[in-house]
Amino acid sequence: MSPAIAGALARLPEYLSQHVLLSVSAIVLGCLISLPLAVVAARSAMLRGPALGIASVIQTIPGLALLALFYPLLLVLSIFTQDTFGFTFRALGFLPALLALMLYSMLPVLRNTITGLTGVDPAIKTAARAVGMTSWQSLLLVELPLAAPVIMAGVRTASVWVIGTATLSTPVGQTSLGNYIFTGLQTENWVDVLFGCVAAAGLALVIDRLLALAETGMAQRSRVRLIAAGVGLAVVIGASLLPLVGRTETHVVVGTKSFEEQYILGALIQGRLMKDGIGATRRDGLGSTVVFNALAANDVDVYVDYSGTIWANHMKRKDMPGRAAVLKNMAAWLKDKRGIAYVGPLGFENAYAFVMRRDRAEALGIKTLSDLALHARGMKIGGDYEFFGRPEWKSVVKAYGMKFAEQRQFQANFMYRAVVDGDVDVIAAFSSDGRIAQYDLQLVTDTKSALPPYDAVLLVSPRHANDGKLLSALEPLVGAIDLSSMQRANLMVDREKDKKTPEQAADWLESVIKP
Amino acid sequence: MAHAPAAAPIIAFQEVAKVYGDTAAVRGLNLTIATGEFYVLIGPSGCGKSTTLHMVNRLSEPSSGRILIDGADASTLNPVGLRREIGFVFQAVGLFPHLTVGENVAIAPRLLGWPPADIVTRVAELLEIVRLPPQAYLHRMPAELSGGQQQRVGLARALAARPRIMLMDEPFAALDPLTRDDLAADYRAIHDRLGLTTVLVTHDMTEAFLLADRITVMHSGEVVQTGSPQELLNAPADDFVRSLIDTPRRRAKRLAELMHVGAGT
Ligand SMILES: Nc1ncnc2c1ncn2[C@@H]1O[C@H](COP(=O)(O)OP(=O)(O)OP(=O)(O)O)[C@@H](O)[C@H]1O
Numbered sequence: 001m002s003p004a005i006a007g008a009l010a011r012l013p014e015y016l017s018q019h020v021l022l023s024v025s026a027i028v029l030g031c032l033i034s035l036p037l038a039v040v041a042a043r044s045a046m047l048r049g050p051a052l053g054i055a056s057v058i059q060t061i062p063g064l065a066l067l068a069l070f071y072p073l074l075l076v077l078s079i080f081t082q083d084t085f086g087f088t089f090r091a092l093g094f095l096p097a098l099l100a101l102m103l104y105s106m107l108p109v110l111r112n113t114i115t116g117l118t119g120v121d122p123a124i125k126t127a128a129r130a131v132g133m134t135s136w137q138s139l140l141l142v143e144l145p146l147a148a149p150v151i152m153a154g155v156r157t158a159s160v161w162v163i164g165t166a167t168l169s170t171p172v173g174q175t176s177l178g179n180y181i182f183t184g185l186q187t188e189n190w191v192d193v194l195f196g197c198v199a200a201a202g203l204a205l206v207i208d209r210l211l212a213l214a215e216t217g218m219a220q221r222s223r224v225r226l227i228a229a230g231v232g233l234a235v236v237i238g239a240s241l242l243p244l245v246g247r248t249e250t251h252v253v254v255g256t257k258s259f260e261e262q263y264i265l266g267a268l269i270q271g272r273l274m275k276d277g278i279g280a281t282r283r284d285g286l287g288s289t290v291v292f293n294a295l296a297a298n299d300v301d302v303y304v305d306y307s308g309t310i311w312a313n314h315m316k317r318k319d320m321p322g323r324a325a326v327l328k329n330m331a332a333w334l335k336d337k338r339g340i341a342y343v344g345p346l347g348f349e350n351a352y353a354f355v356m357r358r359d360r361a362e363a364l365g366i367k368t369l370s371d372l373a374l375h376a377r378g379m380k381i382g383g384d385y386e387f388f389g390r391p392e393w394k395s396v397v398k399a400y401g402m403k404f405a406e407q408r409q410f411q412a413n414f415m416y417r418a419v420v421d422g423d424v425d426v427i428a429a430f431s432s433d434g435r436i437a438q439y440d441l442q443l444v445t446d447t448k449s450a451l452p453p454y455d456a457v458l459l460v461s462p463r464h465a466n467d468g469k470l471l472s473a474l475e476p477l478v479g480a481i482d483l484s485s486m487q488r489a490n491l492m493v494d495r496e497k498d499k500k501t502p503e504q505a506a507d508w509l510e511s512v513i514k515p
Numbered sequence: 516m517a518h519a520p521a522a523a524p525i526i527a528f529q530e531v532a533k534v535y536g537d538t539a540a541v542r543g544l545n546l547t548i549a550t551g552e553f554y555v556l557i558g559p560s561g562c563g564k565s566t567t568l569h570m571v572n573r574l575s576e577p578s579s580g581r582i583l584i585d586g587a588d589a590s591t592l593n594p595v596g597l598r599r600e601i602g603f604v605f606q607a608v609g610l611f612p613h614l615t616v617g618e619n620v621a622i623a624p625r626l627l628g629w630p631p632a633d634i635v636t637r638v639a640e641l642l643e644i645v646r647l648p649p650q651a652y653l654h655r656m657p658a659e660l661s662g663g664q665q666q667r668v669g670l671a672r673a674l675a676a677r678p679r680i681m682l683m684d685e686p687f688a689a690l691d692p693l694t695r696d697d698l699a700a701d702y703r704a705i706h707d708r709l710g711l712t713t714v715l716v717t718h719d720m721t722e723a724f725l726l727a728d729r730i731t732v733m734h735s736g737e738v739v740q741t742g743s744p745q746e747l748l749n750a751p752a753d754d755f756v757r758s759l760i761d762t763p764r765r766r767a768k769r770l771a772e773l774m775h776v777g778a779g780t
């Protein structure tokens with residue numbers, strides 16, 4: 001077996017168990033709400049329209065957006081309950097994913113149950129009344145059993161949808177088979193992407209077949225089929241959930257944003273913690289703002305952010321007092337305003353860095369951003385999805401009076417190729433990215449210090465801010481990673497040939513930083 | 516000639532009307548049905564027979580007038596309790612397709628919370644009564660039965676909880692003439708033996724004459740004549756009743772002639 005497939009397989013028990021737990025919970029919860037609602041709606045035409053209408057509208061919201069909506073909603077709610085009732089809950093991960101998927105599962109169950117119930121032969125309903133059934137008995141003994149195959153078909157549709165959509169719960173911090181797809185896309189590990197797709201589709205197919213068996217079992221009143229379907233479901237679900245049974249309660253959640261360097265550092269930190277006997281799980285691929293808020297809300301306990309991001313995005317500072325002063329001010333602000341503990345800088349910067357092809361920069365005589373500003377009107381600039389909306393970009397535009405002919409947004413991988421191929425003239429790259437050296441790109445220097453420094457910094461959640469054991473496990477990492485080591489580790493994951501997984505790159509990084 | 520029966524009425528309709536939108540399905544209905552009576556409602560399609568029957572156990576409610584059951588206004592009685600004391604056999608049979616023959620028959624006793632052992636005995640007994648040997652039919656599904664067999668199961672289901680009143684809406688219409696006569700005669704015997712009060716709806720005057728103690732002829736939602744078979748034969752109220760009794764009379768006459776000729780040779 002190839003190492004890529006072996007690596008993917010090793011993560012299967014964790015991802016599959018989380019995926020099944022999430023999907024099954026969402027479907028069960030969805031049915032528990034949809035079935036009674038449908039029963040009431042089937043008897044009242046007044047309720048039927050609105051119930052189906054709302055469920056249909058929910059269905060039209062893209063799955064990713066629905067999932068993303070629940071995190072801020074729950075975050076606000078958890079802050080409210082904390083302030084008002086003194087208890088709080090995790091707004092990240094399982095809960096938002098569960099609620100979004102539950103809503104997603106409702107329409108098919110609702111629609112089929114209403115269709116099934118209203119479709120029961122009126123002569124049979126009259127007979128049920130005539131033998132002296134109450135309307136409740138008629139429902140339980142006659143109408144629901146007769147509608148059962150149609151209802152089951154709805155549950156089947158819902159299950160397939162939910163299992164598929166659950167792959168989108170990775171960005172809200174819930175581990176699922178989507179982790180293969182999201183990290184695979186980010187690191188261009190197509191084996192992972194494919195593996196994730198096949199695993200999710202396979203799971204959906206198996207569950208669909210078993211529910212189909214249950215459906216025909218109900219339609220044909222075949223006890224054998226029903227039992228076979230029940231046993232099959234129990235075995236599949238039970239076996240998938242096995243890795244979760246008896247697992248030691250983990251104490252620390254390591255968060256990562258959605259790019260290679262973060263995955264590598266996440267794996268590195270997790271490894272360090274485990275080695276020191278601290279249980280740690282990872283929430284990979286979180287949005288930049290999501291992960292910061294999650295840390296403040298104790299949904300994530302450790303992650304690496306960059307000083308400039310906190311300075312500009314969270315502290316909303318526009319002044320540029322210099323590298324050391326930024327760190328000092330930032331540490332104080334984090335502690336005072338959010339209760340977050342600042343452990344220290346890792347030792348390298350991952351700053352926004354404007355880079356060009358060396359031959360082109362030399363031909364035009366561009367060395368600084370001021371030089372670049374002179375040529376900008378005839379040039380195209382590339383950035384990642386965030387860059388042109390960030391305060392750093394506004395600050396550069398203001399400081400140098402730059403205006404480009406065209407701005408283009410790229411996924412990081414494609415951005416480097418675009419500048420190498422000449423599709424754009426200059427890109428806002430990341431200084432720790434290994435590809436700057438690999439492609440021999442020329443750095444355009446920021447002489448006016450319009451861009452803040454971006455020291456990689458280790459942050460710890462308020463609830464672990466005084467956790468001596470955790471802090472002493474993390475402290476050896478402070479100042480331990482230099483820029484060229486980080487660049488090389490990043491390149492291992494980014495490059496096409498001899499591509500490594502973030503975990504392998506983390507192992508390598510661990511081996512070079514060990515004293 | 517029609518006279519009120521001697522025994523106290525178990526069912527009485529007093530000026531009952533049932534209106535759907537602006538058409539009256541029945542109107543001005545006055546009926547008294549005595550305990551133990553075998554009462555037949557007859558009339559053309561759409562004259563309101565099923566409507567009349569459905570109002571007895573409150574499957575539908577009268578638009579005006581009163582229905583008395585044992586002297587009590589039916590609208591004051593608990594409909595579920597009332598229905599459990601009244602057996603109902605449907606024109607459209609209405610067996611529960613997801614339940615076996617045995618489970619269909621057992622439904623009313625089950626709802627009344629009989630002990631399971633009693634239910635088992637009762638179901639077997641009833642299947643014997645309607646001539647469906649339990650060992651062959653108990654576990655069949657309704658879809659695996661002929662129309663006539665389904666109607667027998669419907670009859671057994673209606674009788675299960677030992678009702679005092681049986682309401683039967685064209686129960687034998689789907690049967691072949693031979694089994695129809697058989698089952699009709701069987702049922703009349705059951706009626707007598709169990710001391711039931713039966714209200715039966717039919718299109719078939721011959722059947723009415725053979726079974727009924729009293730007959731009410733309906734037309735366009737109104738009663739045309741009520742009387743014993745004898746009274747109807749001897750003194751039909753109008754041409755409509757006359758035309759109804761004509762068919763059985765002609766048949767009987769022709770049969771008598773044939774038998775006379777046969778006896779003569
Ligand atoms: N639910 C209903 N809504 C509207 N009209 C109805 C309804 N039920 C019955 N009717 C009308 O009431 C009249 C009497 O119907 P009913 O079913 O009592 O006739 P019937 O004598 O039983 O006829 P058949 O011999 O065909 O069964 C018919 O004109 C019918 O169309």
Ligand SMILES: [Mg+2]
Pocket residue numbers: 564565566606684
């Ligand atoms: Mg009728």
